Amino acid sequence: MTKFLRLGPAGSEIPAMETADGVVHDLRPLAADIDGSFLESDGLRRARDLAAELPVLEGARELRVGPPIARPGAVLCIGQNYAAHAAESGNAAPTVPILFFKHPNTVVGPFDDIHVPPRAEKIDWEVELGVVIGTRARYLASEADALDHVAGYVVSHDVSERTWQKAESGGQWSKGKIAETFNPLGPALVPADEIDPQALRIWSTVNGEARQDSTTADMVFSVANLVWHLSQYAVLDPGDLLNTGTPEGVAMSGRFPYLAAGDVVELGIEGLGTMRQRVVPAPR
Structure with missing residues (x-):
């Protein structure tokens, strides 16, 4: 199962993706945040397809877990x-x-x-x-x-x-x-x-x-x-x-x-x- 996360201090969260093997990847090469623009552009599929090319987010387990989507419009x-x-x-x-x-x-x-x-x-x-x-x-x-x-x-x-x-x-x-x-x-x-x-x-x-x-x-x-x-x-x-x-x-x-x-x-x-x-x- 794939999990999309936002990690780090409130207001400065890093978009991330945890793959089924437990590795947490940094999504910043693909997107500034997990927001409406990322979702609308088929970002979840693109991130999964490119998982092997995305860098590992070092220290991910020590970071605060933020809400997994950026501030929603509604x-x-x-x-x-x-x-x-x-x-x-x-x-x-x-x-x-x-x-x-x-x-x-x-x-x-x-x-x-x-x-x-x-x-x-x-x-x-x-x-x-x-x-x-x-x-x-x-x-x-x-x-x-x-x-x-x-x-x-x-x-x-x-x-x-x-x-x-x-x-x-x-x-x-x-x-x-x-x-x-x-x-x-x-x-x-x-x-x-x-x-x-x-x-x-x-x-x-x-x-x-x-x-x-x-x-x-x-x-x-x-x-x-x-x-x-x-x-x-x-x-x-x-x-x-x-x-x-x-x-x-x-x-x-x-x-x-x-x-x-x-x-x-x-x-x-x-x-x-x-x-x-x-x-x-x-x-x-």
Whole structure:
């Protein structure tokens, strides 16, 4: 399996590719970053084809792991896309996809801290399959075309502040979703042709205790359906991130306490890797 990474200090990440033999290659001879331009130009395929010619990135294992895509133009999110999660939220499964947005500066690395804003009291975890758009999806004719526009998949963490989401957003959800660091992403982007997005185990733990454990086969709306559906309303651009919903097992269910400073959340998806974040107060 091939993994695309961005390694190094925040804001100065180096684009990289780990091949199946575990060697990490420097992508800078091919691209300045793993961004929409690189993805749209078939960069993932070109990098794999040229792997033997790319230099090894020395010291890669010691570098910080950043989000595997550069700052996306849009972060689109789907709510209640697992029937059991809709039920624990007190709702029936939706009949059409529920859409909300996150600010691009929510996206941070997979091992970066989650910053709890002032006044926040109900911080919740949500592991999600992230879909990265590779080529522009504009008013697609059919669902059958949708996956051709997907570059790859990644583990995504849709952090939420539930009071802000439910009581302070005027019927919308975004205020509870848009705080800085509220979307850790990574550790790697795996090309779409190496993953079946509807057959992946997806899970999370808090302080080592199990919380979520499900499979993407239980999605109400598949990845293909979501990409096709959203393209009827918006033009999806290369590098955009689509979060596809979370399974049951969140704090909002009432079964678990909300996150507090010092807690550690681990999240993973089969084939895509694992990430880990510590919860800390936001800097003033």
